[in-house]
Amino acid sequence: MPHISIRNLKVSYGAHNVLKDITVDIPDGQITAIIGPSGCGKTTLLKSLNRLIELQEEVKVNGKVLIDGDNVYDPQADILSLRKKVGFLSQKPCPLPMSIYDNIAFGPRIHGVKGKQILEQIEELEKHCPNNEVCPANTRNTARTHKNGEMDLLVECYLRLAGLWDEVKDRLRMPASKLSVGQQQRLALARTLSVKPEVILADEPTSSLDPVSARLIEEQFQMLKQNYTIVLVTHTLRQARRIADHAIFLYLGEMIEQGPASKVLCAPCEAKTCAYISGEIS
Amino acid sequence: MLVAAAFAGSLAFIVILALYLRSKPILDTKPLSELLLNSSWLPSQGSFGLYPAILSTLYVTAIAMMIAVPLSILSAIYLAEYAKESLRRRVLPLVDLLAGIPPVVYGVWGVLTIVPFVAYIAPVVGSLGIPAAGAGRYSTGFSLLAGGIVLAIMVFPVIISITVQVFRSVPFEVREASLSMGATQWQTVKHALMRVALPGIAAAVILGFSRALGETMAVLMVVGNVFIVPSSVFDPAYPLPALIANNYGEMMSIPLYDSALLLAALILLLIILMFTLAARLILIRIERRVTVG
Numbered sequence: 001m002p003h004i005s006i007r008n009l010k011v012s013y014g015a016h017n018v019l020k021d022i023t024v025d026i027p028d029g030q031i032t033a034i035i036g037p038s039g040c041g042k043t044t045l046l047k048s049l050n051r052l053i054e055l056q057e058e059v060k061v062n063g064k065v066l067i068d069g070d071n072v073y074d075p076q077a078d079i080l081s082l083r084k085k086v087g088f089l090s091q092k093p094c095p096l097p098m099s100i101y102d103n104i105a106f107g108p109r110i111h112g113v114k115g116k117q118i119l120e121q122i123e124e125l126e127k128h129c130p131n132n133e134v135c136p137a138n139t140r141n142t143a144r145t146h147k148n149g150e151m152d153l154l155v156e157c158y159l160r161l162a163g164l165w166d167e168v169k170d171r172l173r174m175p176a177s178k179l180s181v182g183q184q185q186r187l188a189l190a191r192t193l194s195v196k197p198e199v200i201l202a203d204e205p206t207s208s209l210d211p212v213s214a215r216l217i218e219e220q221f222q223m224l225k226q227n228y229t230i231v232l233v234t235h236t237l238r239q240a241r242r243i244a245d246h247a248i249f250l251y252l253g254e255m256i257e258q259g260p261a262s263k264v265l266c267a268p269c270e271a272k273t274c275a276y277i278s279g280e281i282s
Numbered sequence: 283m284l285v286a287a288a289f290a291g292s293l294a295f296i297v298i299l300a301l302y303l304r305s306k307p308i309l310d311t312k313p314l315s316e317l318l319l320n321s322s323w324l325p326s327q328g329s330f331g332l333y334p335a336i337l338s339t340l341y342v343t344a345i346a347m348m349i350a351v352p353l354s355i356l357s358a359i360y361l362a363e364y365a366k367e368s369l370r371r372r373v374l375p376l377v378d379l380l381a382g383i384p385p386v387v388y389g390v391w392g393v394l395t396i397v398p399f400v401a402y403i404a405p406v407v408g409s410l411g412i413p414a415a416g417a418g419r420y421s422t423g424f425s426l427l428a429g430g431i432v433l434a435i436m437v438f439p440v441i442i443s444i445t446v447q448v449f450r451s452v453p454f455e456v457r458e459a460s461l462s463m464g465a466t467q468w469q470t471v472k473h474a475l476m477r478v479a480l481p482g483i484a485a486a487v488i489l490g491f492s493r494a495l496g497e498t499m500a501v502l503m504v505v506g507n508v509f510i511v512p513s514s515v516f517d518p519a520y521p522l523p524a525l526i527a528n529n530y531g532e533m534m535s536i537p538l539y540d541s542a543l544l545l546a547a548l549i550l551l552l553i554i555l556m557f558t559l560a561a562r563l564i565l566i567r568i569e570r571r572v573t574v575g
Contacts, residue, residue, distance in 0.1 A: 052462055055454075057367050084464030094455035097477040106473065107463045188459070195463050 003028055004049065004199065004229065009063035011044050011053065018044045020253045021063070026246070031221060031230045033244035033261060035237065037281055040250045042233040043091075046201050049231065050086035051079055067199075084111065087197030091204045093184035095176030096191075100168050103176045103187055104155040107195035118150040121196060122157055128227040154194070162190035163216055182213025189220060199229045207235055218243050237277065241265050249273045251281075298551060305545035308538045317545065323509045330542040334511045336549060338426070338519035341512060342501060345430025346494045350437040351487055357438075358445035363471055374446065381439035389503030392432035397423035397504055400431070404516040421516035424506035429519065432500050437490040444489065448482030449475060481569045488561040495554050498523035522550040 004026040011019040018041045026032050034042045047053040049065055051072060064071045072082050096103050108114075113121065155172070159165040164186045168179070176187055185205060192200060202221070206214035221230055221243055234240050240247060240261065247264035249257045249272075257270045268274050275281045308317065308330065320331025361370050401423030408421075452475050460470040506518020507528060530543050 050462065052458060055458065055461065080464045080466060082464075083462055088458070088462035090455055090458060090462075092455060094453065094459045096456065096459055096474050098474075106460075106465075110463070110465045110469050110473070191459075192463065 003066075003068060004231075005064075005066040006045075006049075007064040007066065009045070009048060009061070009065060011041070011048055011062075012060045013056065014058045018253050019048070022250075022255050024248055024255055024258050026229065026231060028229050029225060029227075030245035031225050031232055031243050032246040032248065033240040033265075034231065034233045034248045034250060035240055035265075035276070036250035037276065038235075041253045042250055043203050045248075045250065046203055046231060046233050047088070049199070049201055050083050050088060052083070052088055084195050085197055086199040086201060087192035087195065089185075089188055089192055089200060089202040089205045092208050093181060093188045095179070095184050095187060098176065099173045100159075100176045100179070100187065101155050101172040103191050104158050104194050105151055107191060108151070108154060111195060115150060118154050122154060124196075125157060125161070158190040158194050159187075161193060162186040163220060164190060180213075182209045182216070185209055185213065185217060186220070189217065193224075197228065199231065200224065202230065202232045204233050204235055206239065214239075237265065249276065251276070294555075298548070301544050301548040301551065305541050305548050308541040308545055311538065317542075318549075321511055325536050325539045325542065328538065330538065330545075332522075332542075332546055332549065334509055335520050335522045335525045335546060336553070337511055338505070339495065339521040339523070339550065339553065341426050341515075342429040342433060342505060342519060342521050343491065343494045345426060345515065346433035346437060347487070347491060349430060349434035350441060350490060350494075353434075354438045354441035354490075355445055355483060358442045358449065359471055361442070362446045362449035363467065363475070370446075374443065377439045377442050379439075380435075381443070385436065385497060385499040386503075388432055388436055388500040392428060392500060392504040396428045396431050397425075399423070400425055400428045400516065408514075408516065422506065422518070424504060424518050425516045426505065426512050426519045427515040429501045429505035429521070430515070432504050433494045433497055436497060436500060437494050440490045440493055441486045444486035445479070445483050448479045448486070451482075452478045481565060484561070484565050484568055488558065488565070491561070492554055492558055495557065496523060496550070498527050502527055522546050522553075526550070 006022055006024050006026070009019055009022040010017065022045060034045060036042050044053060048061060049067075049072075053059055053061065061073060063073075065073060067082070067086070070077065072079075096106055098106070108118065108121075156165060156169075159168060164183060167183060168174075168187075176184065179187060185208075189205075206217050209217065218239065221232070224230065225245075232240075232244065234244075244261040244265070247258065247261040248255060249264060249268070249270075251272050257264055257268055257273045264273065265277065268277060272281070312330065317330060317332055318336070319333050320329070321333045322329045322331045323334070361373060365373070401421055404421035404423070404425075456474050456478065457470055460474040461467070465473070501521055502524035505521060505524060507520050507524055508518040509520045510517065512519045526543050526546050530540070
């Protein structure tokens with residue numbers, strides 16, 4: 001699992017400095033929650049980890065983000081493989097304008113994964129999740145005989161992994177936009193996982209969901225953290241307390257405090273963190 | 283207001299009816315097949331074959347669309363998806379400006395630049411032996427190709443500005459979703475954005491197409507206006523709008539002449555109507571396909 005270190009990261013939009021000199025390490029194989037009041041730069045910090053931030057106009061990034069020792073802002077860095085490695089889950093689920101099936105197949109297809117590679121990917125996935133039945137034996141056998149069988153199997157595995165399979169297995173060719181928002185978010189999760197990321201960035205992934213769907217996503221994260229490093233921006237302290245192992249508190253673009261979630265979220269050292277936790281600033 | 287709306291709605295039918303009534307004399311005296319399929323246009327001898335003009339109209343429009351559609355869609359994609367905001371802000375007004383230039387100016391400009399250019403390349407291209415390019419024949423430059431190029435340039439701004447708007451209206455999250463999986467920008471455009479934008483692009487092309495079909499002045503000035511069935515893109519042609527504009531009001535002493543020209547107008551209108559209708563149907567099918575996924 002990759003190790004992420006952020007060193008002196010400064011991000012500004014035009015003349016507005018959003019992140020001021022952030023230096024922090026993100027632990028591997030854990031859920032790290034980034035918390036803080038609105039507009040403190042949580043999403044900016046998250047999106048700078050896989051350079052999605054560069055889609056904004058007039059954005060300037062200084063400093064380093066090291067993933068396994070390689071600076072992602074190096075001019076020679078391969079942005080496509082970076083984004084493949086560091087997946088992103090947005091606040092509002094946005095299904096690609098295609099069928100449920102194609103939403104999952106999209107990633108493997110654009111990266112040219114086919115045939116045997118797909119089966120290898122599935123085997124790898126099974127090794128990661130031994131106690132979770134992502135690939136039942138009977139579907140595995142049909143995969144060898146059917147046309148596009150491998151891709152069908154891959155789609156099924158990831159939909160199972162995201163806990164969506166049973167709800168959509170009879171309507172895979174339906175446009176993904178017809179799903180409920182909660183289902184769309186699990187679809188987005190399955191889609192993100194389909195390109196074999198090692199890190200998952202999630203930007204308030206449950207904020208537009210109903211409580212039941214939100215819970216499903218949280219449970220998925222708990223399960224996934226064995227194999228992925230998860231960075232989660234969250235608005236709700238309760239969610240951070242429920243699932244985070246590590247926490248980073250940002251305030252007005254500065255990192256005030258970071259450490260194990262139990263400490264930062266329950267017994268913080270800094271006055272500002274205390275004020276935020278107790279609800280004095282929000 | 284209801285009356286006004288009803289009037290606007292029935293205007294097309296009133297125009298068609300009027301044109302039909304005025305072209306009735308010639309329809310009564312000559313069989314329709316002769317008028318549509320005969321190639322000789324000798325009004326003084328009572329021969330009114332519209333075939334070359336109908337063909338010229340379709341050819342010149344087809345050439346224009348073949349040039350305009352790929353170029354303008356690609357430029358629109360560049361402007362909407364690749365260019366920086368500052369460049370887009372500067373270029374789009376210039377594109378819109380193109381739409382405001384009067385056709386007669388395009389015509390003059392075509393005569394001064396495109397026509398000599400076509401005359402220059404005609405022998406070169408002709409010697410390549412491409413069937414539609416006319417083997418080594420001399421061309422004055424006043425030709426189908428010149429008409430097509432000028433028309434294409436007139437259609438550019440229509441297609442470009444609508445297509446840019448269509449792309450800009452696709453939610454930002456679609457790009458983010460696709461790019462965050464490691465897709466390249468082109469894969470994002472081709473596989474994700476294009477699906478959402480397709481109905482809008484089709485509408486833009488249709489609008490450009492109907493503009494090209496009916497455009498009169500600019501085409502008339504560069505297309506040569508010779509009443510033959512063109513056999514190469516370097517041949518002159520005589521599209522229906524040019525035929526009507528050049529001859530209506532003159533030589534009205536010749537029997538059936540005005541009736542023949544009004545028939546030409548009716549045919550032009552019906553062609554445009556037919557294509558618009560067909561385009562509508564295609565658009566509905568595309569939209570259905572996009573929503574079905």
